[in-house]
Amino acid sequence: MLQIRDLHKSYGKAAALAGVDLDVAKGETVVIMGPSGCGKSTLIRCVNRLTEPDSGSIILGGQDVLALTGPELQQFRRKVGFVFQHFNLIARLTVLDNVMFHLVLAGMDRDQARERALAALDKVGLKAAAERKPGQLSGGQQQRVGIARALAAHPEIMLWDEPTASLDPILVGEVLEVMEELVKHSGTTMVIVTHEVSFALRAAHRIVFMDRGKVVEEGEPERVFAQPRSEIAALYKKLLMN
Amino acid sequence: MxxxxxxxxxxxxxxxxxxxxxxxxxxxxxxxxxxxxxxGDTLDQMIGEYGEYDLILHIRDEAKEAALRELQRIGEQSFPGYKLNQTLTIAGQANVFFGLPPEYRTREVLESITSLFGAVPGLSGYTLIVQPSVLIRGVHPGVREELREQFEALPGVRFAVKDGSNLLVLADGEDALPGVSAQIEQILGQYQILELRFPMGFAVDTQEVGEQALEILRAQERPRGNRYANITSAQYGEDLDAFLTTLVEMRDFLGSYASKVRIAPGPGVNLAVGERIVLEGETELAEELIVEVTGVFGDLGEGMIIQGSPVQSMDRVAYKGFRLLGEGERGEFIGDVEIENERYRLAYAVDESLRLLAELEELAVQASAAVDNAEAVLVTFQEALMQLEVLQVQMRQLNEGITQGDAKPSGEQFLITLLLNGLFQTLAQSVLNNGEQSLDSLQNLDIEEMRRSLDGISTQIANVQEIDVAAIMEQIGFVRDTLPDLSDAEIGQSIRLINTYLGGQVIPGERVQLLIQGERLNEKELEKIFQAELETPYLHTYSTSAGMVSPDAxxxxxxxxxxxxxxxxxxxxxxxxxxxxxxxxxxxxxxxxxxxxxxxxxxxxxxxxxxxxxxxxxxxxxxxxxxxxxxxxxxxxxxxxxxxxxxxxxxxxxxxxxxxxxxxxxxxxxxxxxxxxxxxxxxxxxxxxxxxxxxxxxxxxxxxxxx
Structure with missing residues (x-):
């Protein structure tokens, strides 16, 4: 489904990605873990071109992502759901509009878009809050709206950029619950950047550890936590044990 | 992007x-x-639309009401259909706009504004704003008529009106204005007024110098075909002339009022006008005395005190003079300096006059009393003389009686005769001989003449007493009090300041104006020629135009x-x-x-x-x-x-x-x-x-x- 080869990205002299190779199969849930600044977020942002890589290649569903421009790129992005750490909702729109507006702008009939948006909101348990503004919701609810927004477009792949990192610990649970539910029942390919070790252990098909812009270890959750080969994986194992 | x-x-x-x-x-x-x-609307309300009004009458604010009534009367009587609008009052001057009906917009009317509106109360002036027109300011009187004729001959021009030193050229219509204006500019461009200015105090016969200057101009090889004329007009006006004359008089008065400084330079010393000398006298002065040399005449120099005050004295006071170097430094001895303080002398003379008058008044009173006494003495003397004559007769009779002895005397007579015979014979004889002579001389005195003389003196004294000496003293005292209380230094500085003005730095002196028609000449090149030919290095030349086209207000x-x-x-x-x-x-x-x-x-x-x-x-x-x-x-x-x-x-x-x-x-x-x-x-x-x-x-x- 997704093949990333020798991906490089630098911010000035600092290398965020230093030759990343990664394959994700269709329907697979891959959790990317690693210390802050290791390039996890940069990697998934490169996948939908929110960040332009310096070199390398990204193939998604047979499409050379880096060759896309203009309408093709926009079309491609509609197939990729993206959940942000800070929710990134449009503050002036209602919850429902936040979830449906991109569908309408992509050419979908407004009623159909509304139905689909309401269904997505229902999935994350926020149908009742459809007419409220994001500012009237808690952080966890806002993130669930963000998830609904990504889901509404029926994406081929969903990219999660630390969806619980900016939430209070109390609110993390409700989001993880939704995420776990989606992983188990949606069948959508997912690449999740998170520090939630237990979630990764429960939900991921594969865990990828990154350090200093490179993939240092990857494998099935049970295996990498049982027999970590990298320092990072060992640290996460220790975290899990605690 | x-x-x-x-x-x-x-x-x-x-x-x-x-x-x-x-x-x-x-x-x-x-x-x-x-x-x-x-x-624009505000302006239209104030000054009317284009061509609506023809003149602004400037009227003293306090007379505005009366002026408006008079203007209405003039309008109704002389210009039926007139327009009147009173607008802004600025600095006590009300501005009244007056519009003439079209048929009255003639040269005769516009040049008679002064006489037509002269009776308007409070009128202090007027401004012509007839439209459409071109205003030419500062037209030289020497070419005004000539220019007017040329302007009136231009196509599109109705006529030209003389308005003080300006010419107002009225065009046929607004459209004709640019063309008329351009043609007027072209005509004015052919004229050049060359002005020769002389420093103040430089006596010049402007006609004669003007003719000489014309000859010099004509003698120049280039350009040929130019027309030259002497158009020197009156000087700067009566007021300025009076002012300059007053300044000169004031300078002369101050000069005579100042202390006279005479400088006798020592051997080998050359004095220069403007040089400063610091003086040293026997008496120490409160402030250093400095004089400036104002003139050198042979071996002697004259100066003016510019700092300090000299010793107050009726006599000349001698000082030693030293050259004053820069920054107040005293230089070498240059000669003896004498100062006469005329101002002190004048003040002294006035004081003495006052004293004299006071004495004169007292003297007249005393003289009158003396004459009265003299007249009394004369009366007494005359009575005494008459008694002496009687006594003389009695003495003569007595003497004759003693001498002859022929009469039969009584007992008393006989006794007296015996007593006096010896004594009186000698005395009487002596008295008769000498006394007769003295009495004769006394009788010869002209008492009446003396009395007339005394009467004459008395009359003159009375005349003197009738003079109002107190009033004279009061006025002399007033003169004394009103004499300028100026120090020599102040007088010197004032004279220098006046000289600066009169020297041409502020007010120009005499001038000669020449008209040049044709090719323009460079006045600065001509200046050198005139300076040389007229032998006047102080002469300066300036070039002006015959008039300036000015846009209407x-x-x-x-x-x-x-x-x-x-x-x-x-x-x-x-x-x-x-x-x-x-x-x-x-x-x-x-x-x-x-x-x-x-x-x-x-x-x-x-x-x-x-x-x-x-x-x-x-x-x-x-x-x-x-x-x-x-x-x-x-x-x-x-x-x-x-x-x-x-x-x-x-x-x-x-x-x-x-x-x-x-x-x-x-x-x-x-x-x-x-x-x-x-x-x-x-x-x-x-x-x-x-x-x-x-x-x-x-x-x-x-x-x-x-x-």
């Missing part, structure tokens, strides 16, 4: 730019036009209003551009900067050096400001189109640099919109512009916004 505009937003931008420019131009021009219209005001309108329009164009750039375009550039953040660095090196956003911002600013400025008719002095373009470019660059401050864009919303596959135009319309600052961009976007 071009992708941003390519997917449709360029249309929105073009519409925004066009509407911005049209709106900005309309706004700027509209406001400027409104200001212009307001002032009304036209000038409207020209200024037009300029103000253009300046206001220009300023509003700049302000409007700044506002739209900050409110609208800042949002676009802020978004562009956000979108650029995730992009790769430009591949081409020049794009890394020249920030395309800055360039784009500069071009937008340049286009917006230049277009609005041009369409609004903006014209700010020193702001040429190039300057405006550069200013617009600069504003655009500033806009880009501070775009996020002017109009911040939520980067998270922007990123979300990108990730959802929205096109740039959709991002702008649905995400960026709706929450942006209210402006034209925001307003126009509402027609396209879906959410």
């Amino acid at each position: 071009l992708d941003f505009f390519r997917d449709g937003f360029y249309k929105d931008l073009v519409i925004l730019l066009v509407i911005t420019i049209l709106l900005g131009a309309g706004f700027s021009q509209g406001i400027a036009w409104a200001i212009d219209a307001y002032f 009304r036209g000038e005001i409207f020209r200024i209003l037009k300029e103000v309108r253009s300046i206001v329009a220009g300023l509003l164009a700049i302000i409007f551009t700044m506002i739209v750039l900050a409110l609208d375009h800042a949002t676009i550039f802020s978004t562009l900067k956000q979108l650029r953040a995730g992009r790769k660095a430009a591949a081409k090196r020049w794009l890394r050096l020249v920030d395309p956003l800055l360039l784009l911002g500069g071009l937008v600013g340049c286009a917006v400001l230049s277009s609005i400025y041009y369409l609004a008719g903006g014209q700010i002095p020193l702001f040429s189109p190039a300057v405006i373009a550069v200013l617009g470019f600069g504003l655009g660059v500033v806009l880009v640099v501070f775009a996020e401050r002017f109009s911040p864009v939520d980067s998270m919303e922007l990123m979300a919109a990108q990730s959802l596959g929205l096109s740039h135009v959709q991002i702008m319309r649905e995400v960026v512009i709706p929450p942006s600052r209210p402006g034209l961009l925001n307003l126009l976007n509402r027609f396209k916004q879906q959410f």
Whole structure:
């Protein structure tokens, strides 16, 4: 489904990605873990071109992502759901509009878009809050709206950029619950950047550890936590044990 | 960056730019036009419409009511159909506009304004504002008639009116004005007034010097064919002449009132006018005494005290003179200096006069008493003389009796005879001999003549007493008190100041004016020739025109209003551009900067050096400001189109640099919109512009916004 080869990205002299190779199969849930600044977020942002890589290649569903421009790129992005750490909702729109507006702008009939948006909101348990503004919701609810927004477009792949990192610990649970539910029942390919070790252990098909812009270890959750080969994986194992 | 505009937003931008420019131009021009219209209407209300009034009568404010009644009377009587409008009162002068009916706009009427309106109470002057006309100011009286004839012969000219030192040329119509004005300029260009100025105090026979100067001009080889004439007019006017005369008199008075300084230079010492000498006397002075040499005559010099006060003395006071070097330093001895304090002498003489008068009054009283005493003595003397005559007769009879003894005396007579016979015989004989002689001489005295003389003296004394000595003393005392209380230094400084004025530095002296018609001459070249030929190195030459075409006051005001309108329009164009750039375009550039953040660095090196956003911002600013400025008719002095373009470019660059401050864009919303596959135009319309600052961009976007 997704093949990333020798991906490089630098911010000035600092290398965020230093030759990343990664394959994700269709329907697979891959959790990317690693210390802050290791390039996890940069990697998934490169996948939908929110960040332009310096070199390398990204193939998604047979499409050379880096060759896309203009309408093709926009079309491609509609197939990729993206959940942000800070929710990134449009503050002036209602919850429902936040979830449906991109569908309408992509050419979908407004009623159909509304139905689909309401269904997505229902999935994350926020149908009742459809007419409220994001500012009237808690952080966890806002993130669930963000998830609904990504889901509404029926994406081929969903990219999660630390969806619980900016939430209070109390609110993390409700989001993880939704995420776990989606992983188990949606069948959508997912690449999740998170520090939630237990979630990764429960939900991921594969865990990828990154350090200093490179993939240092990857494998099935049970295996990498049982027999970590990298320092990072060992640290996460220790975290899990605690 | 071009992708941003390519997917449709360029249309929105073009519409925004066009509407911005049209709106900005309309706004700027509209406001400027409104200001212009307001002032124009106000002006029309004050001074009437073009050609409505023909003259402004300046009337003292206190006489305004009476003047208006008189003007109405004159209008009804002499100019039926006249117009009258009283407008502003400035500095106590009411300005009344008077419009003549067209048939009265003749040269005869316009040149008779003084006599026609002379009876208007409080009239202090008038200004002709007849339209359409060309005003020529400062026409030299020597060529005024000549010019008038030429102007009246021009096509499109009705006639020319003399108005003081001006000529007012009336045109057939407003359309003819530019042509008439150009032709008048052309005629005036053929005339040159060459003025030869001499320093003040330089006595010049202007006619004679004028003729000499004409000869010199004619003797020049080039140019040939020029016409020359001596058109020297009266000096600077009676008032100025009187002022100059007064200044000269005052200087002379001060000169005579000042102490006289005579300098006898020592052997080998040369004095120079203007040199300063510090004096040293026997008496120590409170302040150093310094004189300036004002003249050198052979071996002697004259000076003027410019610092300090000399010793107060009736006599000449001698001092030693030393040359005064720079910064107050005393130099070598240069000679003896004598100072006569005329002012002190005058004050002394006045004081003595007062004393004399006081004594004279007392003397007259005493003299009168003396004459009265003398007259009493004379009466007594006359009575005594008569008694002496009687005694003389008795003595003679007695003597005769003693001598003859023929009479038979009585007993008493006999006794007396015996007693006196011896004593008196000798005495009587002596008395008779000497006494007769003395008495004769006393009798010969002319008592009556003496009495007449005494009467005459008495009359003169009475006359003296009748003189009002007290009044004389009072007036002399007044003169003494009113004599200028000036020190020598003050007098010296005053004389120097007056000399500075009279020396031609402030007020010019005599002048000769020559008319040159034809090719213009260089006055500075001629100056040297005149200085040499007339042997007057102090002479200066100046060149003036025979008259200056001046726009009429009304036209000038409207020209200024037009300029103000253009300046206001220009300023509003700049302000409007700044506002739209900050409110609208800042949002676009802020978004562009956000979108650029995730992009790769430009591949081409020049794009890394020249920030395309800055360039784009500069071009937008340049286009917006230049277009609005041009369409609004903006014209700010020193702001040429190039300057405006550069200013617009600069504003655009500033806009880009501070775009996020002017109009911040939520980067998270922007990123979300990108990730959802929205096109740039959709991002702008649905995400960026709706929450942006209210402006034209925001307003126009509402027609396209879906959410």
